[in-house]
Amino acid sequence: MASLPHSPVTFSGTTASDLLRSSSNGVNGVPLKALGRTRLGVKRRDITVSAKIRKGKKHEYPWPDDADQNVKGGVLSHLSHFKPLKEKPKPITLDFERPLMDLEKKIIDIRKMAQETGLDFSDLIILLENKYHQSSSTPVQMANGIELAHCLLISIMIAHALSHGFVEGRAVRDRELVRHKAAVKTIESDGDVIDCVDIYKQPAFDNPLLKNHKIQVFSFSYFLSDVIKLIGMKPSSYPNGMKANSYTVKFTQPWHESGRCPEGTIPIKRTQKHDFPQATLLSNHRTKLGHNITGKVQDDGYEYAAVYESENKYYGAEGTINLRNPKLGDDSEMSLSEIWVTAGTSETLNTAEAGLMVYPELYGDNRTRLSLFWTSDNYVSKGCYSLDCPGFVQTNGNVTLGSILSPVSNYDAEQYSVSFLIFMDKSEGNWWLEMQGNFLGYWPSSIYTTMADGASAAYWGGVIFNSKPQGHHTTTQMGSGHFPFEGYGKSSYISNLGIVNSSNIIIDPVNLSPVITKSTGYDLYIGEDKSTDYGTYFYYGGPGYSKECP
Numbered sequence: 128m129a130s131l132p133h134s135p136v137t138f139s140g141t142t143a144s145d146l147l148r149s150s151s152n153g154v155n156g157v158p159l160k161a162l163g164r165t166r167l168g169v170k171r172r173d174i175t176v177s178a179k180i181r182k183g184k185k186h187e188y189p190w191p192d193d194a195d196q197n198v199k200g201g202v203l204s205h206l207s208h209f210k211p212l213k214e215k216p217k218p219i220t221l222d223f224e225r226p227l228m229d230l231e232k233k234i235i236d237i238r239k240m241a242q243e244t245g246l247d248f249s250d251l252i253i254l255l256e257n258k259y260h261q262s263s264s265t266p267v268q269m270a271n272g273i274e275l276a277h278c279l280l281i282s283i284m285i286a287h288a289l290s291h292g293f294v295e296g297r298a299v300r301d302r303e304l305v306r307h308k309a310a311v312k313t314i315e316s317d318g319d320v321i322d323c324v325d326i327y328k329q330p331a332f333d334n335p336l337l338k339n340h341k342i343q344v345f346s347f348s349y350f351l352s353d354v355i356k357l358i359g360m361k362p363s364s365y366p367n368g369m370k371a372n373s374y375t376v377k378f379t380q381p382w383h384e385s386g387r388c389p390e391g392t393i394p395i396k397r398t399q400k401h402d403f404p405q406a407t408l409l410s411n412h413r414t415k416l417g418h419n420i421t422g423k424v425q426d427d428g429y430e431y432a433a434v435y436e437s438e439n440k441y442y443g444a445e446g447t448i449n450l451r452n453p454k455l456g457d458d459s460e461m462s463l464s465e466i467w468v469t470a471g472t473s474e475t476l477n478t479a480e481a482g483l484m485v486y487p488e489l490y491g492d493n494r495t496r497l498s499l500f501w502t503s504d505n506y507v508s509k510g511c512y513s514l515d516c517p518g519f520v521q522t523n524g525n526v527t528l529g530s531i532l533s534p535v536s537n538y539d540a541e542q543y544s545v546s547f548l549i550f551m552d553k554s555e556g557n558w559w560l561e562m563q564g565n566f567l568g569y570w571p572s573s574i575y576t577t578m579a580d581g582a583s584a585a586y587w588g589g590v591i592f593n594s595k596p597q598g599h600h601t602t603t604q605m606g607s608g609h610f611p612f613e614g615y616g617k618s619s620y621i622s623n624l625g626i627v628n629s630s631n632i633i634i635d636p637v638n639l640s641p642v643i644t645k646s647t648g649y650d651l652y653i654g655e656d657k658s659t660d661y662g663t664y665f666y667y668g669g670p671g672y673s674k675e676c677p
Contacts, residue, residue, distance in 0.1 A: 233255065234256060237252055238252060305397060305398065307322040309324050309325045309328035309329075310323060310324050311324070311325065311389060312389060314382055314385050314386045315385065316382035316385040318491070318492060319382060319396055319527075319530065320397040321396055321530075322395050323389060323394055325391065326391055326392060326524070327342065329521060330515075330516065330517050331517050331519060331521075331571070334516075336573045336574055337520075337573060337574070340571060342522065343522075343555055361566050362554075362557070362559045362566070363554035364554045366443055366550050367631060367633065368632055369548070380525075380533075382531075388524050388525075391524075394527040395528075398515055398529075429590060429591070429592055429593070429644070430591050430644045431643065432588055432589045432606075432643050433586055433588020433589065433590070434588060434651070435584055435585065435586045435588075436626060440581045440583065441584070442553065442628070442631060443550025443585075443627030443633070444467075444548075444550075444586075444625065444626050445549070445624070445625040445633060446547060446587045446622070446624050447544045447547075447621065448464050448482060448544060448547065449464075449536060449543075449606065449607070450483060450536055450543045451535060451606055452485065452493075452495045452535045453485055453495075453591075453607070453608055454603070456602035456603040457594055457601065458493075459487075459592075459594050460592045460593070460601055461592050463484045463486075463498065463589065463590045464482050464588070464589045464590075465498065465587075465588075465590070466481060466547050466621075467480035467586045468584070468586070469585075470578035470581065470583045471576070475577045476504070476505035476506075477501075477577045478500065478510075478578075479549050480499065480501065481498070481499050481562070482498055482547065483495050483498065483545065484496055486498075490529065494531045495531070496531055497528055497530055497532055498512060499512065499528050500513075503574055503575055503576055503578075509574075514528055519560075519568055520568050520569055521567060521568035523565060526562070528567070538617055540616065545562060546562065548562075548625075549561075550627050556579065557572050558575075588621070589605040589649065590605075591605045599672060599677055600648060600672040601672060602672045605668040605671070606619025606669075607619040608668065608671075610669050611665075619666065619667060620664055620666045620667070622662065623661060624662065624665075625662070625663075645676060647673070648671045648672070648676035649671070650667070650668075651665055652665060
């Protein structure tokens with residue numbers, strides 16, 4: 128097909144420089160304003176076609192006469208009458224897209240849930256996102272609801288987990304744990320679930336006796352090694368003779384590796400839903416040595432290797448406990464090493480106790496844990512472990528009561544120990560607990576009766592529960608499981624024994640008496656070395672069952 132010859136297009140009223148302008152400043156190389164006054168002439172043989180662009184009324188043009196021809200700030204900014212929308216237009220959602228949008232919302236909700244609780248749902252989020260991407264390519268299948276129902280079920284399980292003690296989509300050792308109210312963050316570590324709870328909303332304040340109680344906060348200056356130290360949220364008064372924080376080995380709590388609680392909160396370990404307070408567990412699974420200082424302990428399943436002093440009034444006791452991990456003959460049993468102060472007898476027995484414990488029925492494993500206890504009615508119904516009931520007021524935000532302690536000592540190897548001091552703040556009457564130089568909190572004086580103005584006895588030692596699981600004495604170990612005659616590094620010990628006297632001074636015990644229920648299974652040896660930090664000490668413990676201990 129023959130092409131028609133074309134004549135060049137001519138422009139009147141323009142210059143060569145106008146034609147060389149960038150097309151971004153005009154149309155096809157023609158300045159926009161020039162178009163308004165230009166006549167186009169196209170010549171083809173004898174036919175002339177002329178066109179004139181009409182210049183409209185002024186108000187029809189969105190740009191001013193003196194508009195800058197610069198692209199960004201000039202003419203192009205005036206090309207349209209339309210202005211940016213104040214609201215984005217709502218997207219149109221087709222029916223088959225709704226399940227995808229619902230799933231996307233669920234993923235967002237789970238991310239928010241993870242941020243608020245501090246829990247790690249990354250694996251589940253990835254799973255849901257994979258299902259989202261898979262389903263987005265097959266909308267008909269998603270519309271049927273098969274994939275969506277499965278994904279929503281996972282989301283429901285997560286929500287159920289938060290209110291029933293599950294973490295990261297699984298139950299912790301098949302135990303139903305209770306999330307503490309007022310928790311602002313949750314940390315899981317080594318099987319434990321720890322809630323960070325507002326310090327002013329901790330369990331202690333659920334006790335009617337502490338309805339108007341205010342946490343003891345006291346800013347106080349005192350001289351220690353000629354250095355003034357400022358302290359707060361600590362006792363108002365201290366026993367003379369307290370040691371500076373010069374511990375060569377610092378105990379650790381494994382949960383610190385997974386996070387820390389925010390300032391103004393305390394860490395509280397979640398416990399089983401059916402745990403405490405429960406009178407049967409208080410009466411059947413707890414030492415009752417405190418009311419029997421004669422050493423004639425009834426055969427109620429408990430075995431002791433302990434020492435005590437009870438000839439005066441006492442305002443505290445201290446001791447350093449060798450950190451061990453005794454083995455149990457049965458998971459229904461327990462092994463405990465502690466110090467405790469008591470007052471009263473029979474139904475009026477009051478105690479404040481702290482030490483190291485292995486107790487699977489309570490903690491769910493066979494690890495050595497920090498254990499606190501108190502009672503004001505001889506272990507009947509008033510009292511509990513740690514923070515399992517309203518009583519102890521925790522002031523330390525770094526230590527979890529009932530948590531795992533490490534490192535533990537091994538046979539004939541490096542030895543580790545933890546120092547405890549229980550003492551009465553005579554200014555307030557509260558019984559404070561210090562561990563390894565750290566004040567953990569206090570038992571308020573208002574929860575006690577016979578111990579409100581002091582203690583009548585101080586105890587140190589080991590306790591085990593013997594259920595005779597095989598029809599004979601248990602193999603549950605006390606301490607290291609080795610007898611005292613084996614000595615340091617092999618047998619367990621409690622050293623640096625001290626009592627707080629009426630002058631508020633820490634002194635050595637004056638007249639220690641031993642309590643040994645079955646020396647063929649667990650024995651005790653008292654020693655003294657004033658030239659070292661061991662001071663007054665004793666070795667204790669044993670393996671339990673043997674030919675000599677049937």
